[in-house]
Amino acid sequence: MAEFRSNNVEEYFKGKTILVTGATGFLAKTSNPHVAIQRLHNEVFGKELFNIQRDKWGEKFSSFLSEKVVAVAGDVSLHNFGIKDQTLIQNMLQDIEIIVHSAATTKWDERYDVAMNMNTMGAYNTLNFAKMCPTIQVFLHVSTAFVCGERKGLIPEEPFQMGQTLKGSSKLDINLEKKLIEQKLSELHAQNANEETITSIMTELGTTRANLHGWQDTYALTKAMGEMIVTNMKGNIPLIITRPSGILGTHSKPFPGWIEGVRTIDFVFVEYFKGEITSFVGDPNITMDLIPADMVANSMIVALMKSRLKRIINIYRPYFTEPEIIFDDKNTEKLRMTIKGVDNVNREFNFDPKSIDWKDYLMNVHFPGLLQYAMQPKM
Numbered sequence: 001m002a003e004f005r006s007n008n009v010e011e012y013f014k015g016k017t018i019l020v021t022g023a024t025g026f027l028a029k030t031s032n033p034h035v036a037i038q039r040l041h042n043e044v045f046g047k048e049l050f051n052i053q054r055d056k057w058g059e060k061f062s063s064f065l066s067e068k069v070v071a072v073a074g075d076v077s078l079h080n081f082g083i084k085d086q087t088l089i090q091n092m093l094q095d096i097e098i099i100v101h102s103a104a105t106t107k108w109d110e111r112y113d114v115a116m117n118m119n120t121m122g123a124y125n126t127l128n129f130a131k132m133c134p135t136i137q138v139f140l141h142v143s144t145a146f147v148c149g150e151r152k153g154l155i156p157e158e159p160f161q162m163g164q165t166l167k168g169s170s171k172l173d174i175n176l177e178k179k180l181i182e183q184k185l186s187e188l189h190a191q192n193a194n195e196e197t198i199t200s201i202m203t204e205l206g207t208t209r210a211n212l213h214g215w216q217d218t219y220a221l222t223k224a225m226g227e228m229i230v231t232n233m234k235g236n237i238p239l240i241i242t243r244p245s246g247i248l249g250t251h252s253k254p255f256p257g258w259i260e261g262v263r264t265i266d267f268v269f270v271e272y273f274k275g276e277i278t279s280f281v282g283d284p285n286i287t288m289d290l291i292p293a294d295m296v297a298n299s300m301i302v303a304l305m306k307s308r309l310k311r312i313i314n315i316y317r318p319y320f321t322e323p324e325i326i327f328d329d330k331n332t333e334k335l336r337m338t339i340k341g342v343d344n345v346n347r348e349f350n351f352d353p354k355s356i357d358w359k360d361y362l363m364n365v366h367f368p369g370l371l372q373y374a375m376q377p378k379m
């Protein structure tokens with residue numbers, strides 16, 4: 001059984017090229033890469049979250065980051081993230097080995113067209129990008145526990161089937177949902193509706209479609225459709241789907257309590273701290289589904305490695321566990337016999353496995369060779 005050791009983690013990620021969509025907030029709506037780099041430094045590495053790393057690296061922090069991290073301005077709702085620079089695209093395709101797809105709109109009552117583009121088509125476009133990366137090893141899709149919809153009781157940890165609906169018998173057809181959005185937008189534009197009206201109607205459309213199919217809101221429906229896409233269109237790419245519940249501040253890493261902005265359930269707590277809410281309707285015995293941010297990140301890191309280990313185990317298990325196989329080698333033996341009497345040829349072109357001391361060969365020749373020649377660190 002494969003085991004994790006703490007240095008497995010470092011070893012696994014060492015030298016790997018990882019594309020993280022959205023998690024850093026640098027992808028943005030702009031196509032200006034300088035703005036993306038500035039945002040990366042201000043909005044991510046400038047935060048208290050990186051204080052420990054900043055202290056550790058001192059003056060070299062910036063150059064360390066520039067060496068390790070590249071900011072790419074892109075929009076997941078577009079093919080190839082809307083990146084026009086073909087050299088950049090080719091370099092990304094060539095280098096990327098792991099994709100963590102986290103970009104999303106997390107607004108529960110988002111406009112249907114916006115949420116469809118970001119959460120559903122974002123997953124589609126990012127997966128298609130992964131399929132074009134020749135050295136892709138794993139695709140980690142960040143979903144949400146609340147794709148469970150309005151179901152009650154034990155929610156199985158199972159992937160969605162394409163077209164699965166949580167209510168009624170009609171299938172959930174993603175293409176039909178996209179057509180409905182396009183039709184509604186065309187109608188509204190034909191009526192010269194203003195932006196406020198469009199937003200209000202598209203928001204309502206999302207909620208209606210979500211409720212029709214058994215989801216509580218547009219966010220959950222479009223995230224569920226994103227899952228359907230990655231699960232059913234992944235081809236040969238190893239896929240991990242993570243479904244965090246409500247994410248809170250860090251539990252311990254890099255230090256306890258770090259959080260960015262007020263989000264999800266924290267709105268209620270903040271209003272209570274401010275004294276705006278003094279009581280709240282709720283069942284005191286309820287189990288709240290919450291998780292600290294660093295635990296979500298930790299589970300993602302371990303899952304990325306486990307994927308890899310499981311794949312290796314599945315591929316190689318038959319070679320280590322199947323009952324002994326005896327290969328007929330009559331023809332090879334005949335060939336060997338042809339050189340048996342010819343002394344120098346027999347020595348120089350020996351291919352008789354019985355002449356090998358296998359323990360000695362493995363311990364003193366093969367394994368040292370593997371370490372020396374095959375496990376050189378990647379430059």
Ligand SMILES: NC(=O)c1ccc[n+]([C@@H]2O[C@H](COP(=O)([O-])OP(=O)(O)OC[C@H]3O[C@@H](n4cnc5c(N)ncnc54)[C@H](OP(=O)(O)O)[C@@H]3O)[C@@H](O)[C@H]2O)c1
Pocket residue numbers: 021022023024025026027028029074075076077101102103104105106118142143144145223243244245246247248263264
């Ligand atoms: N927060 C939670 O409690 C929670 C719970 C469960 C699951 N999740 C999932 O975790 C992931 C991250 O959530 P979060 O709370 O960290 O979200 P967040 O703070 O709102 O960040 C979303 C990120 O996605 C980027 N993004 C949005 N639209 C994009 C687009 N069209 N193209 C490229 N990037 C885009 C944003 O970039 P900009 O800054 O440029 O807008 C931002 O970096 C999401 O997939 C979410 O569904 C979150």
